[in-house]
Amino acid sequence: MSDVRFVKPRDTIEIYLTDNRVLQAKRNATLEEIFQILPEWKNPPIVGAIVNGQLRELTFPVKMDADVKPLNMSDVDGARIYRRSLTFLLEAAFQDIYPEAKVTIDHAVASGGFYCQVDGMDDFSEEKLVRLEQHMRDIVKTDKKFERTEVPLSEAIDYFNQKQQLDKIRLLKYRKKPHLVLYQLGKQKDYHHGYMVPSSGYLQCFKLIWMSSKAFILQYPRRRSPMMLEKIPENQQLLETFKQYGSWLKRLGVDNVGGLNDAIEENKIREIILVSEAFHEMRIAEIARRISSDSRRLRIVLIAGPSSSGKTTFSKRLSVQLLAQGITPFPLEMDNYFVDRELTPKDEKGEFDFESIDALNRALLEEHLSNLINGEQVQLPKFNFKLGKSLPGEIVQLEPDQIILLEGIHGLNPKLLEKIPTERTFRIYISCLTQLNLDRHNRISTTDTRLIRRIVRDARERGYSAYDTIKRWESVGRGEKRHIFPYQDNADEVMNSALVYELSALKPFVEPLLRQVPFGTYEYVEAKRILSFLEWFLPLNTEMIPDNSILQEFLGASILKDFKLWNTNGIDK
Numbered sequence: 001m002s003d004v005r006f007v008k009p010r011d012t013i014e015i016y017l018t019d020n021r022v023l024q025a026k027r028n029a030t031l032e033e034i035f036q037i038l039p040e041w042k043n044p045p046i047v048g049a050i051v052n053g054q055l056r057e058l059t060f061p062v063k064m065d066a067d068v069k070p071l072n073m074s075d076v077d078g079a080r081i082y083r084r085s086l087t088f089l090l091e092a093a094f095q096d097i098y099p100e101a102k103v104t105i106d107h108a109v110a111s112g113g114f115y116c117q118v119d120g121m122d123d124f125s126e127e128k129l130v131r132l133e134q135h136m137r138d139i140v141k142t143d144k145k146f147e148r149t150e151v152p153l154s155e156a157i158d159y160f161n162q163k164q165q166l167d168k169i170r171l172l173k174y175r176k177k178p179h180l181v182l183y184q185l186g187k188q189k190d191y192h193h194g195y196m197v198p199s200s201g202y203l204q205c206f207k208l209i210w211m212s213s214k215a216f217i218l219q220y221p222r223r224r225s226p227m228m229l230e231k232i233p234e235n236q237q238l239l240e241t242f243k244q245y246g247s248w249l250k251r252l253g254v255d256n257v258g259g260l261n262d263a264i265e266e267n268k269i270r271e272i273i274l275v276s277e278a279f280h281e282m283r284i285a286e287i288a289r290r291i292s293s294d295s296r297r298l299r300i301v302l303i304a305g306p307s308s309s310g311k312t313t314f315s316k317r318l319s320v321q322l323l324a325q326g327i328t329p330f331p332l333e334m335d336n337y338f339v340d341r342e343l344t345p346k347d348e349k350g351e352f353d354f355e356s357i358d359a360l361n362r363a364l365l366e367e368h369l370s371n372l373i374n375g376e377q378v379q380l381p382k383f384n385f386k387l388g389k390s391l392p393g394e395i396v397q398l399e400p401d402q403i404i405l406l407e408g409i410h411g412l413n414p415k416l417l418e419k420i421p422t423e424r425t426f427r428i429y430i431s432c433l434t435q436l437n438l439d440r441h442n443r444i445s446t447t448d449t450r451l452i453r454r455i456v457r458d459a460r461e462r463g464y465s466a467y468d469t470i471k472r473w474e475s476v477g478r479g480e481k482r483h484i485f486p487y488q489d490n491a492d493e494v495m496n497s498a499l500v501y502e503l504s505a506l507k508p509f510v511e512p513l514l515r516q517v518p519f520g521t522y523e524y525v526e527a528k529r530i531l532s533f534l535e536w537f538l539p540l541n542t543e544m545i546p547d548n549s550i551l552q553e554f555l556g557a558s559i560l561k562d563f564k565l566w567n568t569n570g571i572d573k
Contacts, residue, residue: 014065025062032058032198035070044226045204046070047081047197053520055529057081057195059148073226076474077525083220085146085197086206087114090218091441092188093136098128104440105218107242107433110485111230113209113219114443115242126210133208139186143201147184156180159189167439170258174265174538193442193533205229233489238433241494245435248279254500257438257536264504264538276499277546284314287493288321291403291426295327298426299373300404304411304487305430306480308453310497310550314430315407316560317548327403330372330396334408336381337365341388355479357410361390366419369406372398373424409479412487429491432498438536447477448530449503456509457554466513470523497550504540505551 015023015034025034035046035058049056050069055077062068071078087105094103101120109115118124153175159182160168168191172180182191185200197203207229209217219229249255254263254272263269291298301318305311319329338344338354339361347353361381368378375398382393398404410416412427432453434446451473458464488494511534517527545551552558 013062016067018069028061028063030058031056031060031062034062044072044074045202046072047078047202048195050525053524055525058198073221074223079223081195081197084192084194086203086218086220087441088183088185088190088192088196089136089139089200089203091190092185093132093139095188096186097132097135102440105443106246107435107443109217109232111232112222113217113232115215116218117215124213129208129210129216139200140203143199144185145199146196148181150179150181153178153180156182167256167258170262171256171439171536174261190441193438237491237494238488241496242433242435245433245496249435249500257436260500260504261538264540269501269540270544273501273544276501277549280550283495284317285321287428287495288318288325291322292325292327295401295403297423298403300369300406300425302411302425302427303405303407303430304409304484306450306484307476308450309431310553311407311430313550313553313558313560314495314497315405316563319405327401328399329405330398330402331405334406336383336393337361338383338390340390355409355483357413357415362416366417369404369420372404375400409483412490414490427491428493428495429488430495430497433496434498436500449498452503452506452510452530453554455513456506459513460556465516466527467517467523470526499551501540502551504537505542505545507534507537508539
């Protein structure tokens with residue numbers, strides 16, 4: 001007979017941490033109560049946890065033995081929890097002292113912060129911002145609870161109706177779930193897409209920076225420095241790009257997801273698509289005209305941007321516009337200038353770092369570019385990725401009026417072309433700078449939009465699962481922060497490749513892929529988050545999307561996929 005018997009339930013549970021430490025606690029103890037024994041509890045503060053493969057708030061009661069990974073502000077989900085909570089703190093404090101006005105969380109800024117806009121107040125001075133920040137710090141000192149309640153959807157809609165918050169009502173009318181989670185801090189009550197810290201005392205590190213009578217920055221710590229604030233660079237071009245796109249969305253009436261869903265539901269989305277694509281075409285034409293107007297001086301156009309920004313389609317559409325201006329562009333592939341595999345630098349893990357600028361044969365690239373713009377013949381290299389070797393390629397020669405288009409992640413780095421005069425180059429930064437928000441207080445991350453684009457494209461072109469793409473995404477992000485984002489200010493033009501309708505179009509393609517991510521992995525937590533976020537969007541029929549759209553680069557129906565410039569003068573291309 002097996003040694004099996006009934007026993008009384010234990011009053012305690014065991015918590016198995018990822019570093020093999022084991023904690024014992026009372027059953028139903030919250031994560032906050034459990035973690036306070038840890039020496040790293042506040043350095044940096046633990047703000048959430050993954051419990052048995054699920055993301056949880058610190059108020060979560062643990063009812064059974066569990067595998068637990070504490071999350072602090074250096075973790076991606078921990079950073080989201082902190083920033084979301086800080087946004088709610090700002091919202092509540094602003095409502096306390098300026099109830100006649102409204103604050104909108106607009107977009108993220110470099111080195112950690114949200115660009116915020118003030119409406120309903122004509123004289124928002126720097127002194128008033130100082131008062132707002134002091135009130136936020138007073139709330140932090142009192143350590144007020146973030147009260148979490150789940151209410152029927154109808155009750156939430158009634159509440160926002162009373163508050164005349166029409167952006168939230170527009171969004172909620174398409175919600176399929178019969179309930180909604182609301183948070184309350186003091187007199188302010190709102191929903192936020194995701195978890196919060198338990199109380200305001202966690203939010204020690206922030207700053208408000210005055211920008212104008214209509215705007216300020218809510219600064220927060222970056223993951224790489226979770227206990228301090230970094231200097232925010234002045235990137236006026238990016239700021240103007242965001243403002244331009246945001247203003248344009250307001251004129252269309254689709255500056256939030258509720259407005260987008262209304263357009264889909266009321267069969268007005270075709271007009272939104274046409275105008276969105278026309279806006280892209282206008283910007284590409286403007287950039288082409290600027291290059292054309294200075295074509296006697298300019299000989300090299302450099303195009304750089306983070307992953308899934310639409311660089312390939314943009315480059316080809318720019319080529320078309322340059323041709324319309326009477327200029328024949330010459331596309332040059334930076335990837336063919338990799339050094340041989342054994343010469344490739346290695347990262348801190350001892351693996352080949354293909355994203356390092358030293359992975360390129362810069363001397364050869366500069367030599368070839370100089371020779372080409374001087375009218376000389378050049379034998380281009382052709383890099384064989386299977387062999388890891390550079391082999392001889394085509395022999396080419398440019399006409400006097402041809403301009404080289406060079407696309408690659410290092411295009412804005414001044415080290416790339418140190419010997420070529422800057423007046424002969426034109427640098428373009430392209431990124432998907434999402435300006436569409438769920439509502440005034442719930443923004444849509446630019447990074448999330450690019451990740452969704454990449455999941456769809458990777459599955460179609462490379463056979464990667466959503467799990468594979470999400471797993472690689474952290475590494476992709478590290479490369480972008482190291483090699484692209486520090487050089488944004490060097491751009492002569494900024495191209496925003498975001499399309500207001502794109503998440504509705506990508507939704508039917510990405511959801512089945514995300515549902516295949518295996519439970520119990522970190523990638524599952526991320527997939528679940530994105531799936532939850534996409535629930536706010538109505539799906540869109542992609543047949544209405546033009547075949548030269550940047551979005552078609554990811555959907556796989558781009559007319560520009562096989563676009564190549566024809567041979568006009570016998571030049572070997």
